[in-house]
Structures are given as structure tokens and as C-alpha cells.
Amino acid sequence: MAYHSSSHTGYTPSAPPAPDSHGSGRMYPPPTNYYGPARYGSSHGYPDFPPGTHPDVIRSFQMVDMDRSGFIDESELQRALSSGYQRFSLRTIRLLVFLFKNPNDSLKLGPKEFAALWSCLGQWRAIFERFDRDRSGKIDSTELRDALYSLGYAIPPSVLQVLISRYDDGSGRSVELNFDSFVECGMIMKGLTEKFKEKDPRYSGTATLTYDTFMSMIIPFLVS
Numbered sequence: 001m002a003y004h005s006s007s008h009t010g011y012t013p014s015a016p017p018a019p020d021s022h023g024s025g026r027m028y029p030p031p032t033n034y035y036g037p038a039r040y041g042s043s044h045g046y047p048d049f050p051p052g053t054h055p056d057v058i059r060s061f062q063m064v065d066m067d068r069s070g071f072i073d074e075s076e077l078q079r080a081l082s083s084g085y086q087r088f089s090l091r092t093i094r095l096l097v098f099l100f101k102n103p104n105d106s107l108k109l110g111p112k113e114f115a116a117l118w119s120c121l122g123q124w125r126a127i128f129e130r131f132d133r134d135r136s137g138k139i140d141s142t143e144l145r146d147a148l149y150s151l152g153y154a155i156p157p158s159v160l161q162v163l164i165s166r167y168d169d170g171s172g173r174s175v176e177l178n179f180d181s182f183v184e185c186g187m188i189m190k191g192l193t194e195k196f197k198e199k200d201p202r203y204s205g206t207a208t209l210t211y212d213t214f215m216s217m218i219i220p221f222l223v224s
């Protein structure tokens with residue numbers, strides 16, 4: 001493997017890597033918007049989509065927001081995404097709602113959050129298709145490793161193994177991810193790394209945090 005040096009398979013960067021670095025020390029991603037709830041403030045007028053939002057996104061939102069409340073919940077989101085993409089598991093849906101919802105709201109999305117999520121999923125879709133090299137319509141562990149690496153995450157093989165084992169159906173066949181599971185893996189890796197970075201502002205690869213902080217950091221990614 002060209003880029004898995006044994007001295008750098010882990011979260012141990014000594015300095016922020018250059019954004020275009022393809023060396024083995026590249027652990028942190030360059031700035032991207034592949035993930036991340038956009039913080040739009042607290043306005044929730046309806047319809048209240050950002051300027052330039054694609055009509056399909058607005059249509060999709062309106063189609064599932066049957067009661068015109070201006071918000072869609074988990075099951076409504078599942079319905080919306082399952083029409084635009086392939087079926088999304090409720091587990092992935094829960095994680096997406098957690099990551100994209102306005103922090104002041106309960107588990108639901110307004111128009112702006114929905115538009116941000118939609119755009120993010122479009123970017124993940126492009127990555128999925130780019131790294132599905134054998135055109136199987138699924139992402140295997142090598143393709144996943146390469147996709148995450150392209151985003152700047154050099155996931156150690158042991159971590160990748162644990163991650164992908166979540167999707168093992170017990171049949172003995174090697175694991176391949178549908179789009180929703182691929183998104184889930186990407187969100188977990190990116191989300192947890194970002195959380196860790198908040199506690200490691202100097203990119204030392206080490207952080208000190210309390211038990212409470214640690215638990216509240218990881219639990220949402222485990223129970224979604």
C-alpha cells in the first residue's frame with residue numbers, strides 16, 4: 001500500500017498536514033463541506049429555503065411535510081430521501097438528523113437544515129460513485145478506505161475493520177456498503193474526528209477530556 005506507512009497508521013499527527021499532501025502523515029482533512037450542519041440562525045419561516053435551493057429539494061420537503069409544520073421528522077426524512085436516493089435505514093436517518101438539526105430544536109429539520117443535508121448527500125453520492133471502482137453499486141472495505149483517505153482521513157486498518165464489522169450480515173461474505181451505510185461510515189469518521197480535534201487544537205494527536213465529555217461526544221454516534 002503506497003500510503004500506509006507503519007509509523008503513521010493512527011491518529012498521531014505532529015502538525016497539520018498540507019491540504020494537498022499525499023504523504024502518510026495526512027490524518028486531518030483539508031477544509032471541505034462534505035459534512036457539517038450549517039448554522040443558519042433561528043429563523044424558521046416556511047418556506048424558508050436558502051436562495052438558489054434547487055426546486056427538487058423544496059418539492060421533496062413539501063411532499064413529506066404533510067401538515068405544513070415547517071419541519072420534518074425522522075420518518076418524514078426517511079420518506080424524502082428514499083425517493084431521491086435509494087432506501088435509507090432508520091439508523092442512518094437518525095444520525096443525519098442529529099448532525100444536521102438546529103442545536104436548539106428537537107429531532108427535526110427545517111428547510112435550511114434539509115437543504116444543507118440534501119447538498120451534502122449529493123457530494124457523498126459523487127464520492128460513492130467515484131470510489132465504487134468495480135461498479136458493483138456498493139463500497140467494499142478497500143473502496144471505503146480509499147474514499148475516506150481522499151477526504152483526508154487515514155483510517156488505521158484496525159479501526160476500519162471495527163467500523164465495517166457493523167455491517168456484517170453474518171453470511172461469511174465480505175462486507176459491502178450500500179449508499180446509506182457508506183454515508184453513515186463517513187459521517188461517523190468525520191464527526192468523531194472533528195469532535196476530537198476540538199479537544200486537540202494543536203494537532204498533537206492527544207487530548208485530555210473528562211468522562212462526561214467523552215461519553216457525550218461518542219454516544220450520539222453509537223446509538224443513532
Ligand SMILES: [Ca+2]
Pocket residue numbers: 131132133134135136137138139140143
Ligand atoms: Ca464496489
